[in-house]
Amino acid sequence: MIQSSPIANFSTMNLSEKTDIDKSLEMIIQGSNMNQKEMASSMQIQIQDYQESLIEIQSIFKQFKVDITSIQFQSCPARKNKQMIDLQLYFKDGVQEQKIQKMIQQVQKICQQVKLLKLPEVPWFPQQLKDLNEIGKSVIQTESDSQRVELLYFKDQQYQKRRKQIAQAAYDYKINESRSLPIIQYTKKDNYVWNYCFNRLSKLYKKFACEEFNCAIDQFKKEFQNFDEKIPQFNEVSMYLTEQTGWRLKPVAGMITPREFLNGLAFKVFHCTQHIRHHSVPLYSYEPDLIHELLGHVPMFATKDFSDFSQQIGLASLGVNDTELEKLAAIYFYTIEFGMCREKGQSKAYGAGIMGSVHELEYCVSDKPQILPFNPFVICKDHMSYPLNSIQPVYFEIDSFSDVKKQVSDYCNQIEKPFNAIYNAKQERIIIDREVKMCK
Numbered sequence: 001m002i003q004s005s006p007i008a009n010f011s012t013m014n015l016s017e018k019t020d021i022d023k024s025l026e027m028i029i030q031g032s033n034m035n036q037k038e039m040a041s042s043m044q045i046q047i048q049d050y051q052e053s054l055i056e057i058q059s060i061f062k063q064f065k066v067d068i069t070s071i072q073f074q075s076c077p078a079r080k081n082k083q084m085i086d087l088q089l090y091f092k093d094g095v096q097e098q099k100i101q102k103m104i105q106q107v108q109k110i111c112q113q114v115k116l117l118k119l120p121e122v123p124w125f126p127q128q129l130k131d132l133n134e135i136g137k138s139v140i141q142t143e144s145d146s147q148r149v150e151l152l153y154f155k156d157q158q159y160q161k162r163r164k165q166i167a168q169a170a171y172d173y174k175i176n177e178s179r180s181l182p183i184i185q186y187t188k189k190d191n192y193v194w195n196y197c198f199n200r201l202s203k204l205y206k207k208f209a210c211e212e213f214n215c216a217i218d219q220f221k222k223e224f225q226n227f228d229e230k231i232p233q234f235n236e237v238s239m240y241l242t243e244q245t246g247w248r249l250k251p252v253a254g255m256i257t258p259r260e261f262l263n264g265l266a267f268k269v270f271h272c273t274q275h276i277r278h279h280s281v282p283l284y285s286y287e288p289d290l291i292h293e294l295l296g297h298v299p300m301f302a303t304k305d306f307s308d309f310s311q312q313i314g315l316a317s318l319g320v321n322d323t324e325l326e327k328l329a330a331i332y333f334y335t336i337e338f339g340m341c342r343e344k345g346q347s348k349a350y351g352a353g354i355m356g357s358v359h360e361l362e363y364c365v366s367d368k369p370q371i372l373p374f375n376p377f378v379i380c381k382d383h384m385s386y387p388l389n390s391i392q393p394v395y396f397e398i399d400s401f402s403d404v405k406k407q408v409s410d411y412c413n414q415i416e417k418p419f420n421a422i423y424n425a426k427q428e429r430i431i432i433d434r435e436v437k438m439c440k
């Protein structure tokens, strides 16, 4: 039986240039030396008469008791005979090889060309909103325990207790069950740190941050009462972002893996921490905290081009191999975390890693760092190693956010991946253009 396909039709997705399946996965039936243990899962066929041939093929599958799970039209730019139609038939994995071979012999009587394909295996990625609950189940420790105990704030029992409560609230949060984020009761000391940092940083933003960032943060000040004095609730910030650009926040207890973090961006979900640094060190945090998230990251997610290219990086990260993921993480690093832009002949900052640091805001526009024109291909070729816990020796500067969006898009489109993915905002799910096997 032909079921409604969970995957998209190539023609409607306009992705014709990306439809060639990884050649290594193709096994041409004629002369195939397919291992007996290998199970087929899709078949590529070429037919002349769509309706008649397809009915016959369906009946062959029925005769062999093999369920077709979906059918896709495939474009074929190099095809000489344009009357021919290329189709890909998907069926449940695990059908015996012997049975398949017999079935193919029948199909070959109707079709010009038959290829048996195996489902490509890719690393696990979230496809539905509820899958995001799998993200952030554990966090990365950023300093060794021995280093941690030396830090003053790790001796503050009260602070530690609150940190654990905030972390637990993040672990308990289920994105598909509630749009309402955990409400945190911030203390007077927390608000003092927020106010102190905001006052110090906002003066520097006027001088060293780009116009888009300053406009976005001015909007936040209008939207949230006493924004400079009181930490806004993440729930309200998230609702505001959703209204602006469709983004939302999801709490995490600490740093998550680059793959998890980038995958979240595909859903327009920004994973962030809800705690604030200790009051003894208001200008320093060894890990992301709400100063970094709310002042550094969030304002830019309320701007369209920035939010678009962030999502492009997220979509490109779904199911890519580790090497490609590392490259995308580098592009993310040099844009969303440490991006600079050219504005009226001057270098300005927009990356969150810069926005949360008094020192780096002044340093990045000085003559000390090297500033290179943004180019994702150059980043992936020559700048794959960068410091994570100190100021940056190199920054990449964009001409405009529409330009970085185009460049990131061009880069993402050339990544070799066995499928293409789009985000359906209405259904809050990822739609892919061919079936894949995911492995964790």
Ligand SMILES: [Fe+2]
Pocket: 288, 292, 297, 337, 352, 353
């Ligand atoms: Fe960050």
